[in-house]
Amino acid sequence: MNAILEEIAAKVYAGKRLSREDALALFRCNDLAWLGQLANFAKKEVCGDYVYFNVNRHINLTNICVSQCKFCAFGCEKDDKKAYAMTKEEVLRIAKASAIDPDLREFHIVSGLHPDWPFEYYVDIIRSLKRELPNIHLKAFTAVEICYFAKISGKTVAEVLKTLLAAGINSMPGGGAEILSDRVRAELCPNKASRAEWLDASRTAHNLGIKSNASMLYGHIETIEERVDHLLALRSLQDETAGFQTFICFPFHPVNTALEGQITRTMVWDDLKTMAISRLVLDNFKNIKAYWVMLTLPIAQLALGFGANDMDGTINEEKIIHAAGAKSATALSKEKLIEVIRAAGAIPVERDTMYNVVRKF
Numbered sequence: 001m002n003a004i005l006e007e008i009a010a011k012v013y014a015g016k017r018l019s020r021e022d023a024l025a026l027f028r029c030n031d032l033a034w035l036g037q038l039a040n041f042a043k044k045e046v047c048g049d050y051v052y053f054n055v056n057r058h059i060n061l062t063n064i065c066v067s068q069c070k071f072c073a074f075g076c077e078k079d080d081k082k083a084y085a086m087t088k089e090e091v092l093r094i095a096k097a098s099a100i101d102p103d104l105r106e107f108h109i110v111s112g113l114h115p116d117w118p119f120e121y122y123v124d125i126i127r128s129l130k131r132e133l134p135n136i137h138l139k140a141f142t143a144v145e146i147c148y149f150a151k152i153s154g155k156t157v158a159e160v161l162k163t164l165l166a167a168g169i170n171s172m173p174g175g176g177a178e179i180l181s182d183r184v185r186a187e188l189c190p191n192k193a194s195r196a197e198w199l200d201a202s203r204t205a206h207n208l209g210i211k212s213n214a215s216m217l218y219g220h221i222e223t224i225e226e227r228v229d230h231l232l233a234l235r236s237l238q239d240e241t242a243g244f245q246t247f248i249c250f251p252f253h254p255v256n257t258a259l260e261g262q263i264t265r266t267m268v269w270d271d272l273k274t275m276a277i278s279r280l281v282l283d284n285f286k287n288i289k290a291y292w293v294m295l296t297l298p299i300a301q302l303a304l305g306f307g308a309n310d311m312d313g314t315i316n317e318e319k320i321i322h323a324a325g326a327k328s329a330t331a332l333s334k335e336k337l338i339e340v341i342r343a344a345g346a347i348p349v350e351r352d353t354m355y356n357v358v359r360k361f
């Protein structure tokens, strides 16, 4: 073990903050077991042996999207044969059918940036969902979608958020952050919110009392420095607002994207290393999510030994990452999640979206 890594370990055990250079040194380190031990220490300081999950339902209103991000296999143009756009009636039908499950607590709503729908359409869907199913938490619209709504409606981001809050959203998912670097965004996703716009929309949401999540899409064209700077930007905003609930790392899935053939799926070594370093750098985030859909269930379970304390939910049914070739299931039972968490030696805790404990198993 070299002196720099020993100093980093000493900092972690003393609860001190890691620097940019520390984070870069951790990415250069390939002692995975050591990284896992350190990340797990940091995790246990925050949440002991609890590992959270929830019972949720994903609803993707449309895959028609003006953004055309190079890393995305879900979004498409209006005339694509796989294009779909849900009516309000369809959304309500799916929502009501899922709500038959008495444990269902959350609708996770992330969609394409539709070229024709007015902002009022989204507001109407939220208002109707809240009216019909008032007890289900609406975790709806990423910061990218919020910026798009501001653009198409002529409203400010704050006005958009206030309107959605009044209609019934309860929190926001963490997608759309990708890599918070203007270089990467200019190459992969020039048609959507910039680094500054994503951060500003999250800040505005937090200032209005709306909690949100944060994410990082890694394993494409980004450098390790850009990964570290991304984490530091999130840490700095969290210092300011304390409005992020969870951080999620998304390993890039290339199948059916514009990058297929140029970039291959990340390897498990990188997945676990990135998970551990995220836990260590994001010292002001309580929850680090091992999103089983993207990691696959075995790697997500392993990630519980690398700083993760949350497995997301039952999901039913995932579309975005399955469009990009994910081999995982599109849904999991609550029993399976409990079994997977228990087998990792942790205590499964069913939570609501705001991390209130529903039940310990």
Ligand code: V47
Residues within 6 Å of the ligand: 071, 072, 073, 074, 110, 142, 172, 173, 174, 175, 176, 177, 178, 213, 214, 215, 216, 217, 248, 250, 251, 252, 253, 254, 257, 291, 294, 312, 320, 321, 324
């Ligand atoms: O922003 C898209 C990612 C995100 C690919 O907040 C891809 O709890 C890998 O927001 N390979 C959308 N990743 C999903 C999202 C989300 C999902 C689960 C939980 C939460 C939460 C939020 O999916 C996008 C993008 O970063 N993504 N395409 C791909 N080919």
